[in-house]
Amino acid sequence: MPHDVPLITTMATGLALAFVLGLLAHRLKLPLIAGYLAAGVMIGPFTPGYVADQKIAAELAEIGVILLMFGVGLHFSLRELMAVRRIAVPGAVGQISVATAFGAGLGWLLGWGLGAGLIFGLALSVASTVVLLRALQDRDMVGAGAGQIAIGWLIVEDLVMVLALVMIPPLSGLLGGQAQPLDPELVAVGKWGIGTLGATLLVTLAKVSAFVAVMLLAGTRAIPWLLDYTAQTGQRELFRLSVLAIALGVALVAAKIFGVSFALGAFFAGMVMAGSTLSAQAMKDMLPLRDAFAVLFFVSVGMLFDPSVLWESPFSVLVTVVIIVGVKSVVAFGIVLAFGHPRTTALTVAASLAQVGEFSFIVIVMGVQMDIVPVEARDLVVAGAIVSILANPLLFRVLLGPRQTLEAANKPKAATPAD
Numbered sequence: 244m245p246h247d248v249p250l251i252t253t254m255a256t257g258l259a260l261a262f263v264l265g266l267l268a269h270r271l272k273l274p275l276i277a278g279y280l281a282a283g284v285m286i287g288p289f290t291p292g293y294v295a296d297q298k299i300a301a302e303l304a305e306i307g308v309i310l311l312m313f314g315v316g317l318h319f320s321l322r323e324l325m326a327v328r329r330i331a332v333p334g335a336v337g338q339i340s341v342a343t344a345f346g347a348g349l350g351w352l353l354g355w356g357l358g359a360g361l362i363f364g365l366a367l368s369v370a371s372t373v374v375l376l377r378a379l380q381d382r383d384m385v386g387a388g389a390g391q392i393a394i395g396w397l398i399v400e401d402l403v404m405v406l407a408l409v410m411i412p413p414l415s416g417l418l419g420g421q422a423q424p425l426d427p428e429l430v431a432v433g434k435w436g437i438g439t440l441g442a443t444l445l446v447t448l449a450k451v452s453a454f455v456a457v458m459l460l461a462g463t464r465a466i467p468w469l470l471d472y473t474a475q476t477g478q479r480e481l482f483r484l485s486v487l488a489i490a491l492g493v494a495l496v497a498a499k500i501f502g503v504s505f506a507l508g509a510f511f512a513g514m515v516m517a518g519s520t521l522s523a524q525a526m527k528d529m530l531p532l533r534d535a536f537a538v539l540f541f542v543s544v545g546m547l548f549d550p551s552v553l554w555e556s557p558f559s560v561l562v563t564v565v566i567i568v569g570v571k572s573v574v575a576f577g578i579v580l581a582f583g584h585p586r587t588t589a590l591t592v593a594a595s596l597a598q599v600g601e602f603s604f605i606v607i608v609m610g611v612q613m614d615i616v617p618v619e620a621r622d623l624v625v626a627g628a629i630v631s632i633l634a635n636p637l638l639f640r641v642l643l644g645p646r647q648t649l650e651a652a653n654k655p656k657a658a659t660p661a662d
Contacts, residue, residue, distance in 0.1 A: 249296040254303065256286055256295055257542040274374050274632050276600065279538050283545020300543040307540025309509040310533040311601055313490040315372065315401055316513020317526050331395035334578045339403055341574045342368035345566045353559060355617065358418025362610040363620045365407060367566050367627065369400045371600020374632055378595060378639060389591035396592065404602040408504045411609055413447045420615030454501040458511045467519035474521055483528045489516065506605065544604045544625060552622040563627040568634060572597040590642045597638055598631040
């Protein structure tokens with residue numbers, strides 16, 4: 244039997260090391276993501292010792308992205324978003340705009356192009372779902388007023404990032420990266436006198452609209468029916484298999500037939516499945532597999548990190564961290580106060596959003612793959628993510644304090660027009 248098995252070796256090494264360092268992070272009361280990223284750094288090409296197969300790790304990470312986005316879709320709640328829409332929508336859009344502008348400014352100082360700066364800033368602007376929910380759960384704040392605002396804010400950020408993932412590939416050439424090959428339909432539409440950019444946007448919008456229409460018209464009927472039919476067999480194994488097949492199958496169809504990203508396909512698969520009466524069971528059954536591949540996703544991101552950026556570009560790392568932890572927090576704090584909410588609520592939302600995570604990595608890795616941003620930008624995002632994730636629990640304690648957080652967040656909040 245051959246012993247050259249890079250797939251098994253990469254998975255086994257990555258998961259084992261992630262477990263050990265994740266356990267250490269838990270003992271130190273740090274987010275588990277910090278341990279997973281550290282595991283990736285240890286088996287990456289920039290540190291001594293064993294180096295995992297990066298190509299295989301990248302494909303495993305792609306599965307992790309699909310399952311992460313599928314989970315985001317399953318958790319998506321239009322009702323929760325509508326309850327806090329008056330602050331979550333303008334707040335998230337405003338914070339993303341300011342953080343992106345600051346990131347683009349740092350890119351300009353470093354001599355990058357405008358497109359690279361925009362992608363870099365966009366990666367710094369969005370918070371991690373995993374870190375935010377864990378921080379709120381640890382303080383019993385998920386159901387509180389401040390927790391609901393933070394979650395609604397994050398939902399809007401996720402939707403903006405989903406849109407960005409759709410638009411970045413067709414706009415790659417305009418952003419300074421590798422221009423994507425022109426499809427025949429683009430050439431045909433371009434003859435209408437709207438130019439290549441207009442044709443690209445129009446065709447992309449048409450493809451996304453077609454995919455969304457198919458999911459809303461056919462998917463909302465077919466997917467719940469398939470889940471119900473499978474559940475009636477009484478075979479738990481078949482039910483789990485159906486959920487996995489839907490998540491991966493819809494993502495593949497979205498990419499191959501409609502030309503949109505795996506991420507968008509998986510998100511809509513989860514969102515449509517969330518309308519089924521069996522969605523809670525589907526989420527429960529998918530959780531172990533999603534978590535396992537999500538771990539491999541974070542490990543693969545850690546493998547991309549070159550620690551030398553910490554001593555070769557300390558100023559850039561420092562400014563990146565300031566944008567993530569400082570600028571985003573100040574903007575969120577000011578917006579929440581401007582909408583008439585109490586200071587404690589503003590501090591809670593500010594602390595919740597002072598970190599970056601999943602979407603940040605997806606966006607910046609896409610930017611590197613398309614030659615829009617330099618490799619240094621990816622290293623800065625990963626460095627900023629590690630520092631901000633490690634600092635997030637401390638930031639909560641500094642801004643609120645354990646007792647004050649619990650008491651203030653769980654205190655009944657009077658309804659206001661801003662809610």
